[in-house]
Amino acid sequence: MATTEGFRADWAQKDFYDELGVKKDATTAEIKKAYRKLARANHPDSNPGDTAKHDKFKAVAEAYDVVGDPEKRKKYDEMRELYGSGGFRGGFGGGGGFNLDDLLRDRGGAGGAGGIGDMFGDLFSGFGRGRTQSQPRPQKGADAETTATIGFTDAIDGVTISLRLTSDAPCPDCSGTGGKPGTKPHICATCEGAGFVVSGVGGAFSLNETCPACHGRQLVYDEPCPTCHGSGRGSSARTIQARIPAGVKDGQRIRLRGKGGQGEGGGPAGDLFVTVKVTPHRLFGRKDDNLTLDVPVSFDEAALGADVKIPTLGGAPVTLKIPSGTPNGRTFRVRGRGAKKKDGTNGDLLATVQVQVPAVLNEQAREAVAAYRAASEGSTLRSGLFEQAQS
Ligand SMILES: [Zn+2]
Ligand SMILES: [Zn+2]
Numbered sequence: 001m002a003t004t005e006g007f008r009a010d011w012a013q014k015d016f017y018d019e020l021g022v023k024k025d026a027t028t029a030e031i032k033k034a035y036r037k038l039a040r041a042n043h044p045d046s047n048p049g050d051t052a053k054h055d056k057f058k059a060v061a062e063a064y065d066v067v068g069d070p071e072k073r074k075k076y077d078e079m080r081e082l083y084g085s086g087g088f089r090g091g092f093g094g095g096g097g098f099n100l101d102d103l104l105r106d107r108g109g110a111g112g113a114g115g116i117g118d119m120f121g122d123l124f125s126g127f128g129r130g131r132t133q134s135q136p137r138p139q140k141g142a143d144a145e146t147t148a149t150i151g152f153t154d155a156i157d158g159v160t161i162s163l164r165l166t167s168d169a170p171c172p173d174c175s176g177t178g179g180k181p182g183t184k185p186h187i188c189a190t191c192e193g194a195g196f197v198v199s200g201v202g203g204a205f206s207l208n209e210t211c212p213a214c215h216g217r218q219l220v221y222d223e224p225c226p227t228c229h230g231s232g233r234g235s236s237a238r239t240i241q242a243r244i245p246a247g248v249k250d251g252q253r254i255r256l257r258g259k260g261g262q263g264e265g266g267g268p269a270g271d272l273f274v275t276v277k278v279t280p281h282r283l284f285g286r287k288d289d290n291l292t293l294d295v296p297v298s299f300d301e302a303a304l305g306a307d308v309k310i311p312t313l314g315g316a317p318v319t320l321k322i323p324s325g326t327p328n329g330r331t332f333r334v335r336g337r338g339a340k341k342k343d344g345t346n347g348d349l350l351a352t353v354q355v356q357v358p359a360v361l362n363e364q365a366r367e368a369v370a371a372y373r374a375a376s377e378g379s380t381l382r383s384g385l386f387e388q389a390q391s
Contacts (some may be wrong), residue, residue, distance in 0.1 A: 006153075007109055008173060010079070010333065011066060011075075011079055012079050012080060014062075014063070016062075016063035016064075016066050016067045016076065016232060017063075017067065017220075018276060019059050019062075019063040019066065019214050020034045020038065020058055020060060020063050020067065021033055021034055021038070022034045024077075026034065027352055028068065028070065031064065031068050031213070032064075032068060033063035033285075035060055035061075035063070037333065038056070038057075038060040039057060039060055039061065039064075040055070041110045042056045042060065043055075043057060044057060052130055069145045069168075070136070071172060072363040073381070074175070074365050075286075082381070082385075091117065097140055099305065110213050110341075120122070124169065126131070131303055136297075138263065138265040138266045138267035138269050139264040139265060140263055140267050140268035140269075140270055141260050141263040141264070141267065141268065141269040141270035141272040142259040142260060142261035142263070142270045143261045143271045143272070143273060144165060144259070144261055144270060144271075144272045144276055145273045145275075145276075146163060146165060146271075146272065146276060147274065147275045147276075148161055148163060148242070148244070148275075148276055148277070149276075149277040149279060150244060150248075150276060150277070150278060150279070150326075151278075151279050152278055152279055152280060152281035152284070153281075153313065153314065154244070154287075154340040155248050155249070155276070155278040156246065156247065156287075156313070156339045156340055157245075157246055157269050157314075157340065158243070158244060158245050158246030158247070158248075158340075159243075159244050159246070160241055160242065160243050161241070161242055161244060162239050162241060162242075163239065163240050163241075163272075163274070164237060164238070164239045164271070165237065165238055165239070165240060165241050170232060170233065170262060171227055171232055171233060171234035172227070173226075173228070173234075174225035174227065174228065174232060176232040176233070176264070177217070177219070177221070177225070177230065177231035177232060178215075178217065178225055178230040178231060179219075179221030179223070179224065179225055179230075180221060180223035180224060180225050180226065181225065181387070183221055183222060183223055184221075184344070185219035185220060185221050185313040186219065186220055186221075186222070187218065187219060187220075188211060188213050188214035188217070188218055188220045189213070189220075190211055190212070190213035190214065191211035191213065191214060191218070193218045193219075194218070195211055195214065195216040195217065195218045196208045196209060196210055196211055196213070196216065197209055197211050197212070203290070215232075217232075221244070240259055240272075242256050242259065242272070242274060242373060244274070244276060244337075246340045247339055247340050247341060247342060248278070249276075249277050249278065249286070249288075249290065250277060250278035250286070250364035251275065251276070252275070252276050253273055253274070253275045253276075253279070254271040254273070254274045254275075254276060255272075255273055256273075256274060257271050258264070258270075258271065259272035260269065261273045263331070282314075283311070284313050286339065287350065288347065289336045289338055289339050289340075289341045289346075289347030290338040290339065290348045290349070290350050291313055291337065291339055291347065291348075291349045292345040292349075292350045292351075292352065293310060293311075293349060293350070293351045294351075294352050294354050295308060295310055295320065295351045295352065295353050295354065296322070296353075296354050297322060297326075297353045297354065297355055298354045298355070298356055298358075299355055299356070299357065299362075300328070301322060301324045302325075302353065303324065303325065304320065304324050305321075305322055305324035305325075307319050307320070307324050308320045308322055308324070309384070310334075310351055312334070312337045312349060313337070313349075314339060318334055318337065318349075318386060320332055320351055322353065326353060327355075328353065328354065328355035329352060329353065329354070330352070330353050331350050331352045332350075332351045332352075332353070333348050333350055333351075334348060334349040334351060336348065337349035338350075350364045
């Protein structure tokens, strides 16, 4: 039998309340209690070889899975009510098929119970074989799109954020049927329950259009739902928790499965795409899985060599060994002190030296630099400029 998320077409034939030995209006707590008792009594572990008890165990588990879940229970109750508590034996739902023999037999037999036979009698003249659900065919919900701004460190470590989303959800009062709660629908007279009408577009061409009377729902209500005025749609805002994985980059688009718009007719929810903006860090930059850092060093440190202590992101400082004669702009790699990678290891910290020229010198320093100039007289620093300019 066909299944869609949270919705099984064969529910209509099963009395889950009876299976659990509870009343139809039992509370969730009562249902849970009854289930536990039956599950314990029929558990395969305590009843080896007893297939009857195994079957009962499976049956109560299935029943509890549905009526123990308020969402599913609501759908189940609606389905049972609409299709008349087991009077109909054909398949419902996408792929479930539609057995004409069963249909005809039910018209003559159990059809009297709950008016279900009449309903399908009308349907029968509308189309031979096809969709028999009161709801639209199961359809995946729409994908949604949003942006989120996270901190630099959160981007590296991963973070769970709250996202507030506004979406078109089914009207909560009529569950998207568009009908006044508590009233029963009829087969749409305009499309005879097909959900679409055929409109001629000049001669040989014809076009299937969604039925304007039932909006493709196949069923109509005498009284529209007062909340949504029959549209079946309710705009709602919801807050979801989304896990942003470690190592996300600025501008990256992340797909969160099943966090988009709700599906229709029991179909799965769509996906949510989050474009992540990462707030820059005051000190560290990011280059793929590596972190970058500019390290100011003095001329003498670069010339003579030095041990320079530098910070790391979220860790202890490390000492950078600058060899003598280090040019401005040289980058040193500190292994394992970068961003977390997908494989669990870390990228590197890329420290780039920026040789600084002091804006002011004290008397002693000025004399020392003057002495340095005197000592390095005859430097050929710019000789290359002129040779290359001539050629
Ligand atoms: Zn219609
Ligand atoms: Zn409504």
